[in-house]
Amino acid sequence: MTADEQPSGSPAKPLPKSVSGQPVIIKSTENEDSAPTTNTEPTISAAFASIKKEDFANVANMPCARNGFMTGIVTGVATGALKLFTRGNWSKAANWAVGMFVVGSTASYEYCQFQRRKEKRNMRRAVEIHAENQKVQEKRLARQKEQEKKMEEQRKAAEKRWYKFW
Numbered sequence: 001m002t003a004d005e006q007p008s009g010s011p012a013k014p015l016p017k018s019v020s021g022q023p024v025i026i027k028s029t030e031n032e033d034s035a036p037t038t039n040t041e042p043t044i045s046a047a048f049a050s051i052k053k054e055d056f057a058n059v060a061n062m063p064c065a066r067n068g069f070m071t072g073i074v075t076g077v078a079t080g081a082l083k084l085f086t087r088g089n090w091s092k093a094a095n096w097a098v099g100m101f102v103v104g105s106t107a108s109y110e111y112c113q114f115q116r117r118k119e120k121r122n123m124r125r126a127v128e129i130h131a132e133n134q135k136v137q138e139k140r141l142a143r144q145k146e147q148e149k150k151m152e153e154q155r156k157a158a159e160k161r162w163y164k165f166w
Contacts, residue, residue: 064112072105 059065080097084090 063116064109067112068105068109071108072101072103075104076101 059069076097076099079100080093083096084093087093
């Protein structure tokens, strides 16, 4: 391939999925009368613009969110109480409680998502194995029917007389 020969197309990248499992939709900010923009990279402002009020109302319905928040609350309260009892400083205890809430929630949420991905992968494999087993069983049944048919033909051939009346 020479330098002036380039592949005609680049491989398409799959769109990322949001936390809720829905594909992320990047809306174009171009006007009808303006030229299309070439910047398709997502930005932080676009990410914040995509957050809706309904997203906060449905946080508890998201997979792993409830478990993550509960773990974060327990972690934050336990750490804050321990810091308060050992040091006696309310502000530092509150800072530690908030920090550990964030760390505990994030860690629990990510671990739960990891478990879900692993379970999904295992379920796909189980479905593949089941499909393979079905195919093998169908082949076995077909062979068995073919053998039965041959046996029936042999039985009929054995019953056939070796002599012939005129």
